[in-house]
Amino acid sequence: MNKIWLIVKREFLNRVQKKSFLIATILIPLIFPGIMAILVYVAKKQNENAVKEIIHYVDQSNTFIPDTNRFIFKKFDGPLIDAKKAYDESKDFGLLYIPAYELSKPVGITLYTKANASIDDINTIESLLENRIKDLKMKKLNIGQKLLDSLQTNVSIKTIQVTEGGKEKSSNSIVMAGIGLVCGILMYMFIFIYGAQIMQGVIEEKSSKVIEVIISSVRPFQLMMGKIIGLGSVGLLQFSIWIILMTTLTFGVFGYFGIESPQHQAMQQMSAEVAAQQTAANAEAMSLINEFLNLPLFYILFCFLFYFIGGYFLYGALFAAVGSAVDSPTETQQFMFPITIPLLISYLSLFMFILKAHDSPASVWLSIIPFTSPIAMMGRIAFGVPLWQVLLSMSLLIGGFILTTWVAGRIYRVGILMHGTKVSYKVLAKWFMMKN
Amino acid sequence: MEALTAIHVTKRYTNHVALDDVSLNIPEKTIFGLLGPNGAGKTTLIRIINQIINADSGEILLFGEKLQEKHIGKIGYLPEERGLYKKLKVGEQLIYLAQLKGLSRKEATDKSKAWIRKFEIVDWWGKKVEDLSKGMAQKVQFISTVMHEPRLIILDEPFSGFDPVNAQLITKEILALKEKGCTIIFSTHRMETVEDLCDHIAMINKSKKVLEGSKRQVKETYKTNSYVVEHRGSFSIASEAYELVRQKNLDDNMFQSTLVMKGTFSPNQIIRDLTMLTEVHSFVEMVPTMSEIFINLVKGGSDE
Numbered sequence: 001m002n003k004i005w006l007i008v009k010r011e012f013l014n015r016v017q018k019k020s021f022l023i024a025t026i027l028i029p030l031i032f033p034g035i036m037a038i039l040v041y042v043a044k045k046q047n048e049n050a051v052k053e054i055i056h057y058v059d060q061s062n063t064f065i066p067d068t069n070r071f072i073f074k075k076f077d078g079p080l081i082d083a084k085k086a087y088d089e090s091k092d093f094g095l096l097y098i099p100a101y102e103l104s105k106p107v108g109i110t111l112y113t114k115a116n117a118s119i120d121d122i123n124t125i126e127s128l129l130e131n132r133i134k135d136l137k138m139k140k141l142n143i144g145q146k147l148l149d150s151l152q153t154n155v156s157i158k159t160i161q162v163t164e165g166g167k168e169k170s171s172n173s174i175v176m177a178g179i180g181l182v183c184g185i186l187m188y189m190f191i192f193i194y195g196a197q198i199m200q201g202v203i204e205e206k207s208s209k210v211i212e213v214i215i216s217s218v219r220p221f222q223l224m225m226g227k228i229i230g231l232g233s234v235g236l237l238q239f240s241i242w243i244i245l246m247t248t249l250t251f252g253v254f255g256y257f258g259i260e261s262p263q264h265q266a267m268q269q270m271s272a273e274v275a276a277q278q279t280a281a282n283a284e285a286m287s288l289i290n291e292f293l294n295l296p297l298f299y300i301l302f303c304f305l306f307y308f309i310g311g312y313f314l315y316g317a318l319f320a321a322v323g324s325a326v327d328s329p330t331e332t333q334q335f336m337f338p339i340t341i342p343l344l345i346s347y348l349s350l351f352m353f354i355l356k357a358h359d360s361p362a363s364v365w366l367s368i369i370p371f372t373s374p375i376a377m378m379g380r381i382a383f384g385v386p387l388w389q390v391l392l393s394m395s396l397l398i399g400g401f402i403l404t405t406w407v408a409g410r411i412y413r414v415g416i417l418m419h420g421t422k423v424s425y426k427v428l429a430k431w432f433m434m435k436n
Numbered sequence: 437m438e439a440l441t442a443i444h445v446t447k448r449y450t451n452h453v454a455l456d457d458v459s460l461n462i463p464e465k466t467i468f469g470l471l472g473p474n475g476a477g478k479t480t481l482i483r484i485i486n487q488i489i490n491a492d493s494g495e496i497l498l499f500g501e502k503l504q505e506k507h508i509g510k511i512g513y514l515p516e517e518r519g520l521y522k523k524l525k526v527g528e529q530l531i532y533l534a535q536l537k538g539l540s541r542k543e544a545t546d547k548s549k550a551w552i553r554k555f556e557i558v559d560w561w562g563k564k565v566e567d568l569s570k571g572m573a574q575k576v577q578f579i580s581t582v583m584h585e586p587r588l589i590i591l592d593e594p595f596s597g598f599d600p601v602n603a604q605l606i607t608k609e610i611l612a613l614k615e616k617g618c619t620i621i622f623s624t625h626r627m628e629t630v631e632d633l634c635d636h637i638a639m640i641n642k643s644k645k646v647l648e649g650s651k652r653q654v655k656e657t658y659k660t661n662s663y664v665v666e667h668r669g670s671f672s673i674a675s676e677a678y679e680l681v682r683q684k685n686l687d688d689n690m691f692q693s694t695l696v697m698k699g700t701f702s703p704n705q706i707i708r709d710l711t712m713l714t715e716v717h718s719f720v721e722m723v724p725t726m727s728e729i730f731i732n733l734v735k736g737g738s739d740e
Contacts, residue, residue: 006535014524209519213580216486216513217536417488419517430450435492 003218007226008233011201015234025238029245053093055111055125058083061100063132070124087112096125103137175291176382177355183304183378184350186239191311191343191374194235195319199332201227202323202416211416220413225405228316232309295382303381306394311374314401315339321408324415325423325431335428346372354379368393370400407432437500439464439588439619440485445494447480454480455491456643462621462636464499467614469634469651470623471726473734477643478623479516482590485621486513498588509538512586516593516623518577522566526576527552529565530583537584544583551579555605570597578606582613589613592623607633627727637726639733646733651726658729661697662722663706666690671713677701678709694722 015021056076057065065073071093076083080097087095094113101107111117111125138148202224205211214223322335346366354363358380366376367385373393377385414431421427440462447455455477462468472478483489485496487503496503498510520529530548535541552558555575565573574597582589594610595603610633614620622634630637630651637654639647647654662681670691674680678695686692691714697706703721710716724732 003536006532010532204522208522209515209517210521211519212488212515212517213513213519213533213577214536215488216511216515217508217533417483434450435490 004222004226004229007218007223008230011227011230012233015197015231016237021234021238025241026245029242029249054090055094055096056083056087056090056092057096057098059098061098063098063129063136065096065128065132068124068128070121084112098129103133103140106133173383175295179292179295179300179382180355180358180379181350183300183381184347184354184375187304187308187311187375187378188343188347190235190239190308191315194231194312195315195339197231198228198316199319199323200329201231202320202412203326203329203332206324206416206419207327215416220416221409224317224320224409224412228313228320232312232316235312236308300381303390304378307374307378307397310370310394310397310401314370314374314397314404315343317401317405317408321411321415321428324412325418325428327419331423342371343375346375350375350379358383364389368396370397373397410434437464438462438497439466439499440621441497442481443495443497445481445484445491445496447477447484447489447491453643455484455640457494458640458643458645459494460638460645460648462619464619465614465617466635467610467620467622467633469630469637470621470640471625471630471637471647471730472640474625476640478640479592481640482513482515482592482621482623485588485590486511509584510587512537512581512584512589514577514581514589514591514594516596518574518597520565520573520577520580523564525562525564526557526568527561530576530580533580534583537586539584547583547585548579551583555579571599571602574598575602578609582609586618588619588621590621590623593625594622595624595626595629627725627730630726639730641734647729654729655723658724658732660722660724663695663697663703664718664720664722665693665695665710666717667693667710668715668717671710673713675706675709677705690717 052067052070052072054072054074056074058076058078058080059065064075067073073096074092076086076095083095083097094111094117097108097110097112099108101109106129109129111122138144205214205223218226318339322332322339325335326332349362349366349372353360354366354376357363363376363380366372367380368389370393373396377390377393381390410432411428414434415423415428418431438461440460442458442460445455445458446453458477458481470478470481480489484491485498485503487505487508498507501507521532524532527548530551531541531544534544534548539547549561552561557572557575560568560572560576565576568576578594581591589610591610594606598606610620622629624630634651636650637647638645638649649657663678666686668689668691670683670685670689671693672680672683676698678697678701681694681696683691683693695706697703703719707716707719710719
């Protein structure tokens with residue numbers, strides 16, 4: 001035990017002291033919000049800096065188009081042929097021809113341009129025209145804006161889950177699916193990233209030949225477990241830091257902007273009805289947050305940690321076995337396949353049906369089978385899973401990781417000493433059967 | 437006392453037998469040469485002693501006790517395939533390896549610093565192993581093998597990769613360790629090393645032990661009772677004490693003859709006979725070299 005602890009400590013310190021760990025741990029939680037912020041900023045800047053383009057238009061039906069921050073519309077009085085000639089001589093963006101049309105059926109509107117017009121530009125012009133025609137129609141039908149606003153209604157359904165005891169529990173499947181999605185993706189990423197690191201570490205020890213010295217001091221099983229536990233704790237540390245950083249950042253940002261949000265100020269200038277709508281939307285957001293806080297968060301966190309560790313151990317041992325069987329990372333392909341398949345199945349099912357139909361037989365089975373349960377169960381957990389299913393799934397996961405660790409350990413102890421052998425599944429089976 | 441005793445050790449793999457009923461006695465405080473051609477089973481035996489693998493049958497006794505996990509700290513092992521953690525610094529590496537052998541962190545730190553000073557490589561302490569040359573890394577690995585003061589040291593081809601200066605340094609250390617009471621097992625192909633350093637030898641060929649004993653005994657067993665004589669003036673008569681195998685003219689009247697002693701006669705008898713026939717300038721017994729014994733045994737084995 002003492003020696004496993006030494007190995008755990010060594011593996012842990014090795015990774016944590018690396019610069020790459022520090023950089024990844026601090027930067028990754030900043031990268032996604034950072035990229036978003038940059039994109040928003042660039043898009044905004046582009047809009048502001050864009051030079052306004054001039055569009056000539058020939059209007060034979062008195063439509064009249066107002067300028068926008070992208071286009072300036074210049075009305076040309078005269079026939080289309082003269083307009084074309086004038087446009088040809090200018091360096092302007094385009095020429096819009098609006099023939100006489102019926103309001104119900106505006107056809108024949110044409111845009112002439114020199115360069116290819118972008119879809120965005122066409123959409124802008126189309127919606128400008130649509131709005132104008134809508135206004136004209138409203139005027140014709142004598143409909144005011146007030147009447148129009150009062151026609152619009154926003155409906156959102158509140159769902160209430162009736163539990164067996166007859167208690168009513170308000171539930172919001174968006175929040176639950178969100179939790180399931182985030183937990184499932186994290187699980188998938190964690191198993192792959194850290195599993196690959198275990199494999200990498202084993203291959204390194206094998207190819208640098210340090211392995212023989214080490215296993216003359218410790219048992220191969222101790223070395224394997226030490227590595228798995230050591231890297232796992234690095235992962236847990238990294239994820240904890242990410243979660244803490246992201247939560248602090250999010251709350252920090254909301255806390256700062258929340259009070260003096262631009263919406264808030266704008267609201268005061270809006271008409272009472274729109275303001276009421278806005279409040280309704282805000283109330284909905286508040287209720288989402290309340291839903292979230294009403295969920296058994298500690299229970300979900302506990303389950304997450306359990307499946308996180310269980311799944312990592314189950315797959316970690318297999319990754320170690322693959323690493324021990326090969327001489328270089330390029331040879332891992334054929335053995336990675338069976339490891340990847342159950343992970344991929346549970347990941348894809350998460351999107352395809354688990355989050356949509358969390359109680360369907362397929363979802364239930366995937367969340368009970370140990371190879372798929374870490375991801376599948378996290379997809380379902382927020383919706384409320386019967387206790388017997390959780391307990392069954394957890395005990396099977398424990399059994400599963402004991403089994404894979406045992407199998408992997410038997411392959412590992414032989415594999416790490418083998419150099420230059422061509423390894424197939426048959427060879428692995430032989431190693432597995434080999435006496436100690 | 438015996439440092440190590442192997443009793444009828446057998447190890448089978450699916451397709452072949454790696455060790456077939458091998459028994460060995462390695463006396464304490466000696467340098468023991470474990471010889472044999474490639475693939476004979478030496479590495480298997482060494483791995484069994486290091487508890488990396490287990491024997492199918494038979495027993496290993498270490499200082500009179502059945503080999504068990506607590507003995508790990510008593511053995512130092514330098515494998516033929518050298519290797520250290522490339523990204524780890526020399527100091528950390530030495531401390532870690534010694535801790536795995538059972539030393540406390542403080543002991544490990546003190547001892548590795550002492551060895552670093554002894555080998556005059558103090559400025560390597562903070563360097564990563566990947567930045568060292570092959571020879572430098574070998575030195576570090578040698579330190580890691582002996583640092584925890586093992587009573588039994590197993591060196592597999594210890595001199596490969598060392599330049600003559602460093603090889604000498606290592607030789608000096610090995611002899612010093614023997615003086616201190618360590619038992620050293622050498623596994624090597626370099627017969628001059630065996631000739632120079634080993635007290636006892638054993639040879640494994642095709643998974644069986646074919647030879648064991650002190651170097652003197654072995655040479656005694658394999659000597660051919662041949663003598664080389666340099667003399668002035670040729671002679672051609674054989675006596676009842678010897679047989680003349682060949683004679684060649686060196687220059688002028690100087691000759692070199694090879695004689696094989698017959699039966700129970702003694703070298704003195706031959707000299708006495710020779711002085712009657714010629715003027716003897718030198719008389720040397722042809723002692724087989726380890727290399728000759730090795731080749732002889734391996735080739736003889738392959739004829740079976």
